Amino acid sequence: MISSILTSSTPQTVLDGKSSTKRIRSLDGLRAISISFVILGHIAGTKRCFGQSYVTGHTAALGVDIFFVISGFLITSLLMKEFVKTGRISLKGFYIRRALRIFPAFYLFLMIQALLVHLDVVHIEPWEFLTAMTYTANSVVGAHWNLGHIWSLSVEEQFYLLWPAALSLTGLKGGARWALGAVLVAPLLRSLNYFQHWPVNDGIFPLRADFLAIGCLLALTRERLHANAIYHRLLSSRWFFLVPTAAYLMRIYPGGRTLAFLLSLGNVCLALTVDWTIINSEGAIGRFLNAKPLVYIGTLSYSIYLWQQFFVDRYGKLGLNTFPWNLLATLICAALSYHLVELPFLRLKDRFHSKADGVKRTLACAE
Numbered sequence: 001m002i003s004s005i006l007t008s009s010t011p012q013t014v015l016d017g018k019s020s021t022k023r024i025r026s027l028d029g030l031r032a033i034s035i036s037f038v039i040l041g042h043i044a045g046t047k048r049c050f051g052q053s054y055v056t057g058h059t060a061a062l063g064v065d066i067f068f069v070i071s072g073f074l075i076t077s078l079l080m081k082e083f084v085k086t087g088r089i090s091l092k093g094f095y096i097r098r099a100l101r102i103f104p105a106f107y108l109f110l111m112i113q114a115l116l117v118h119l120d121v122v123h124i125e126p127w128e129f130l131t132a133m134t135y136t137a138n139s140v141v142g143a144h145w146n147l148g149h150i151w152s153l154s155v156e157e158q159f160y161l162l163w164p165a166a167l168s169l170t171g172l173k174g175g176a177r178w179a180l181g182a183v184l185v186a187p188l189l190r191s192l193n194y195f196q197h198w199p200v201n202d203g204i205f206p207l208r209a210d211f212l213a214i215g216c217l218l219a220l221t222r223e224r225l226h227a228n229a230i231y232h233r234l235l236s237s238r239w240f241f242l243v244p245t246a247a248y249l250m251r252i253y254p255g256g257r258t259l260a261f262l263l264s265l266g267n268v269c270l271a272l273t274v275d276w277t278i279i280n281s282e283g284a285i286g287r288f289l290n291a292k293p294l295v296y297i298g299t300l301s302y303s304i305y306l307w308q309q310f311f312v313d314r315y316g317k318l319g320l321n322t323f324p325w326n327l328l329a330t331l332i333c334a335a336l337s338y339h340l341v342e343l344p345f346l347r348l349k350d351r352f353h354s355k356a357d358g359v360k361r362t363l364a365c366a367e
Contacts, residue, residue: 024074024077024278025278025281025286025289025290026277026278026280026281026286026289026290027070027074027274027277027278027298028289028290028294028295028298028299029277029288029289029290029291029294029295029298030066030070030274030277030289030298031067031070031297031298031299031301032289032294032295032301033063033066033289033294034063034064034066034067034070034301035063035067035297035298035300035304035305035308036063036297037059037060037062037063037066038059038060038063038064038305038308039304039308039312039327039330040056040059040060040063041056041057041058041059041060041061041062041063042060042308042309042312042313042314043312043323043327044056044057044314045314046312046313046314046316046321046322046323046326047314047322047323048322048323048324049323052314058251058252061251062247062251062252064152065211065247065251065263065266065267065270066270067152067156067301067305068152068155068156068208068211068212068215068267069211069212069214069215069218069267069270069274070215070274071156071212071215072159072163072179072211072212072213072215072216072217072218072219073215073216073218073219073274074215074219075159075160075163075216076163076167076175076215076216076219076220077219079094079163079164079167080172080219080220083167083171083172088168089164089167089168091164091165091168094160094164095160095164096349097349098160100345100346100348100349101342101345101346101349102153102157102160102302104341104345105302105303105306105337105338105341105342106153106306107133108337108341109306109307110129110132110133113129113146113310114129116146121318122144122146123144124144124146124147125144127140128143128144128147129147131143131150131154132147132150132154135150135153135154135157135158136154137150137151137153137154138152138154138155138158138201138203138204138205138208139154139200139201139203139204140201141201145309145313145315145316146310146313147309148309149305149309151201151203152203153305154203155203155205155208155211155212156212158205159205159209159212163175163212163216166178172220175216175220176217176220176221178213179213179214179216179217179220180213180217182209182210182212182213183210183213183214183217183264183267184210185206185209185210186206186207186208186209186210186211186264187210187260187261187263187264188260189206189207190202190207190260190263191260191261193207194260210263210264210267211263211267214264214267214268214270214271215271215274217271218271218274218275222275225275234272235272235275235276235279240276243269243272243273243276244269244270244273246265246266246269247266247267247269247270247273248266250262250263250265250266250269251263251266277289299338300331300334300335300338302338302342303333303334303335303337303338303342304330304331304334306334306337307329307330307333307334307337308330308334311325311326311327311329311330311333312326312327312330313326
């Protein structure tokens with residue numbers, strides 16, 4: 001079964017025919033759900049909000065897990081499409097597009113945090129800015145709350161740096177083997193880290209690689225999986241709701257850190273759920289995930305992720321740290337960040353992508 005899965009070649013995706021950007025349906029809705037989980041986990045315990053609990057504390061982690069799986073799936077799907085179309089992956093083009101997507105809103109956020117430090121509104125050490133700016137925040141502990149969430153962005157940036165190069169060097173089949181290796185090895189490293197008391201942060205990339213790799217593996221093997229009768233019956237079962245439920249229970253299970261493989265099994269469940277939502281984009285849940293309000297929240301999810309940490313602070317003393325003003329301020333800043341910063345650079349990214357496609361078509365005609 002494994003060897004046959006690793007021979008799959010091209011992805012199957014359900015695209016939104018009404019969208020000029022050809023987004024994969026349901027993914028924006030899933031992003032909205034993910035960032036809602038993050039907000040729920042962080043907002044609990046803020047002034048005038050419901051109290052913090054064990055369950056709500058783990059919803060933020062679950063939201064980050066979903067983001068990781070989606071990122072692995074989406075980036076790999078895009079790279080596969082380029083590889084199948086052109087026979088290669090343009091690393092330069094990929095890195096430029098990622099920089100235009102991630103850097104502007106992020107470094108503006110850091111500049112504003114530095115201004116707040118200068119105004120003595122918050123206290124953040126210089127080394128925290130350094131690790132954030134270099135996307136190495138996942139290698140240290142003890143960061144100020146305002147920058148504490150950058151560890152997960154650091155994991156993603158390290159993934160963006162390594163994974164396209166690996167696919168370019170090894171091809172799709174080799175990439176599938178690397179992804180499968182990460183899915184198998186990462187939980188072992190997490191277990192060793194826990195039991196051997198390694199002096200490393202549990203957010204470092206080798207210990208988190210499987211969270212993204214399972215999404216990569218789904219994209220790389222999806223065509224072959226869809227041709228498998230057992231997989232098809234699983235996704236069409238009326239009991240499928242138990243799969244995302246299991247992902248949630250595995251994340252909140254008190255012994256999850258000691259039984260590190262539970263997190264990996266939870267990620268498998270999340271990958272199955274991602275696939276299910278794409279396939280069932282026309283059903284009741286699919287229509288909910290693709291409703292305009294949820295899609296809009298999904299498009300804002302990156303900016304919401306950046307700004308929620310400042311406002312949704314249960315130890316913050318500002319008036320804007322009080323519910324529901326913290327939630328409203330987060331949404332306002334996210335909308336401003338998206339429309340004034342992200343969107344102009346996204347248009348530049350799309351123009352760059354279109355120009356690159358035009359050059360490739362010209363070269364193809366010349367050949």
